[in-house]
Amino acid sequence: MFSKKKDRFSIYLVDFATHLNKAADYLVHSKVTDEASLDTFSQKIKQFETEADEKVHVIIKELNHAFITPIEREDILQLTMGLDDIIDGMEEFSAMMSIYNIYSSDTYIDQFTNYILLCSKEILQSTELLSENKLQDMETHAIKIKDHETQCDTLYRESLRTLFQNQSDPIIVIQYKELYEILEEIADYCQNVASLLQSIIMKNV
Template identity: 65%
Template sequence: MFKKKQDKFSLLLTDIAKNIDNTADYFVTYKVKDESTLSEFSNKLKEYETKGDQLVHTIIKELNHAFITPIEREDILQLTNSLDDVLDGMEEFSGMMDTYGIYSSDSYIDQFSGEIRSCAKEIMTTIELLSLNKLKDIQAHAIKIKEHEQNCDTIFRKSLKQLFQNEKDPIKVIQYKELYYILEEIADSCQSVANNLETIIMKNA
């Protein structure tokens, strides 16, 4: 497992988690008001996603050259990919908002975003614990991630119900349905991170 002195894999995973945490913070706090701010929002999320891709590429390269890894290669790779999916989802959401020209969120998008922000905080904590080999402490945070994902399931159902019942513009129905679906997928990706962490705990605790 990871030693007390952090190895390159734990450091890289921590960098990815920090990038997700920073992205989620920006994702929630930045306020889109018009075409200019929407473009800035989308471009910034793309920068975060590009940084994440570079970190993933570095981990894969290190895995290919490492003789011994602190945990199984497959587990490192699956965890890395699930972390990357979270970041990709946020970038996809911003890109879709830009494509559709949507300049403001609604209460459901705000609720989704809050849950995703909470997931990112928990992910940051779990990766830090993993790097310190505190496996037994990870479980409680993995459970919290899953609870936030379940909250997103509820928000998703409510958001679609109100959309189909109240929105008369078919174009907006299509647009917002897509946005809600992407947010639900981000939450699912967070749950995949939790699942991968639980696999690592099971194999190494």
């Protein structure tokens, strides 16, 4: 496993998780009020996504040249791709906000994004523990991620029920239904990362 001296892959994973956490924090705290701020929001999230893709390319290149890896090569790759999936989901959400010209959030979007931010914090802490070879301590964080995803499942059903009951404009129904679906999918990606972390624990403890 990881030695006391940080392995380069542990550094890459913590860096990637830090990047994810910054993107999630921006997703939650950015203020969109008009076309200009929506454009800024969309471009910034796209920048996060582009930088994440670059990190993926670096890690894959290093994996291809590494003789020994601290945990299974496949686990490093899957964890990397799992983090990338989350940021890709954020970029898809911001792109749809831009396409639909939606300038403001609602209660459900706020709750979804807050849960995603909470997940990203747990993921960051987990990668830090992984880099310190404290695998058993990761379990608590993986469970919290899955708890947040469960809350998003409930929130998704509530958001759709409210949308269909209270909104008569079919265009708005279509738009917000898609936004809620994307956010719920991001939560699913977070759960996938949690499951992978638990798998790494089982293999290496």
